[in-house]
Amino acid sequence: MSDWGRYIWFDGKLIPFEDARIHVMTHSLHYGVGVFEGIRAYRTDNGRTAIFRLYEHVDRLLLSANAYKLEIPYTRDEIAEAIIEVVRKSGFDDCYIRPIAFINATKLGVRPPTRRASLAIGVFKWGKYLGEAYYKGARVITSHWRRPPSDSLPMNSKATGHYINSYLATIEAHMKGFDEAILLDSRGFISEGPGQNLFIVKDTKLITPPLHASILPGITRDSIIKLARRELGIGVLEEDITLGMLYSADEAFFTGTATEVTPIVEVDGVPIGDGKPGKVSKRLQKLYEDVVRGRLPEYEEWLTYV
Ligand code: PPE
Numbered sequence: 001m002s003d004w005g006r007y008i009w010f011d012g013k014l015i016p017f018e019d020a021r022i023h024v025m026t027h028s029l030h031y032g033v034g035v036f037e038g039i040r041a042y043r044t045d046n047g048r049t050a051i052f053r054l055y056e057h058v059d060r061l062l063l064s065a066n067a068y069k070l071e072i073p074y075t076r077d078e079i080a081e082a083i084i085e086v087v088r089k090s091g092f093d094d095c096y097i098r099p100i101a102f103i104n105a106t107k108l109g110v111r112p113p114t115r116r117a118s119l120a121i122g123v124f125k126w127g128k129y130l131g132e133a134y135y136k137g138a139r140v141i142t143s144h145w146r147r148p149p150s151d152s153l154p155m156n157s158k159a160t161g162h163y164i165n166s167y168l169a170t171i172e173a174h175m176k177g178f179d180e181a182i183l184l185d186s187r188g189f190i191s192e193g194p195g196q197n198l199f200i201v202k203d204t205k206l207i208t209p210p211l212h213a214s215i216l217p218g219i220t221r222d223s224i225i226k227l228a229r230r231e232l233g234i235g236v237l238e239e240d241i242t243l244g245m246l247y248s249a250d251e252a253f254f255t256g257t258a259t260e261v262t263p264i265v266e267v268d269g270v271p272i273g274d275g276k277p278g279k280v281s282k283r284l285q286k287l288y289e290d291v292v293r294g295r296l297p298e299y300e301e302w303l304t305y306v
Contacts (some may be wrong), residue, residue, distance in 0.1 A: 066157075
């Protein structure tokens with residue numbers, strides 16, 4: 001079996017993976033107009049597969065579409081059902097789900113011939129996003145590129161075009177031999193990674209950049225804020241973080257659907273804490289894993305069994 005699921009849900013129908021094609025002259029390919037989601041499903045301890053926070057992801061997809069004035073001709077429930085069906089038909093237990101809405105018109109010129117979007121949903125196997133760094137901690141650099149300000153783009157939406165900025169930061173880090181990049185916002189405060197949010201641990205409190213720091217409001221970020229408060233009794237602040245605060249943090253870690261919880265052990269050559277994955281980071285990493293695998297009954301409402 002390839003890493004891709006056998007079927008793609010495309011505009012209302014499940015079709016073989018190979019048949020889900022678009023033309024090279026498609027509007028969205030040229031202008032980066034599209035919105036998407038990244039969702040994971042996990043095999044839980046009872047043997048059944050569950051999609052993590054499915055409805056929150058569908059809601060964010062609809063909000064992203066709204067910001068770009070794209071019309072997705074399906075309801076929240078229809079989209080959720082379609083995602084469940086794709087996962088079910090894939091036969092996968094652990095998998096990553098990628099819904100994407102875009103202007104599927106073979107027409108150039110920025111003004112779109114229609115704002116009605118096509119919706120496609122694919123599924124595949126995706127291991128650890130940052131590889132071994134999940135266990136060893138990530139060595140990262142601050143990118144020369146800044147996250148665009150919120151008066152240039154609706155940064156709270158997950159739009160395909162926003163990822164050209166992520167792409168630049170990512171390749172910068174990789175070309176220099178690092179695991180990942182961190183981007184500052186236009187004011188010079190910490191924003192986020194190219195595909196993940198960031199937290200620091202300082203004096204037994206968690207601090208994460210606020211929504212006005214050009215971040216994507218991550219669903220994993222939200223889960224970690226709740227888990228830290230409820231399960232570990234740790235205070236969480238959503239406040240601006242300076243580069244100096246990051247360098248002098250006790251611990252730091254990334255969160256994201258693909259990244260899950262990944263410790264950060266070095267930034268710009270500066271070791272964070274003792275240069276090893278931190279205690280709180282590791283506890284939250286484990287807690288998150290337990291929740292997505294259905295080991296904490298209090299968080300069953302976050303799981304949608306397929
Ligand atoms: N910020 C950005 C820019 C971002 O892309 C993601 C997710 C997050 C924060 C975390 O959001 P959430 O997944 O809701 O906790 N990035 C997705 C895509 C990564 C990719 O390379 O593709 C993901 O993790 O699914």
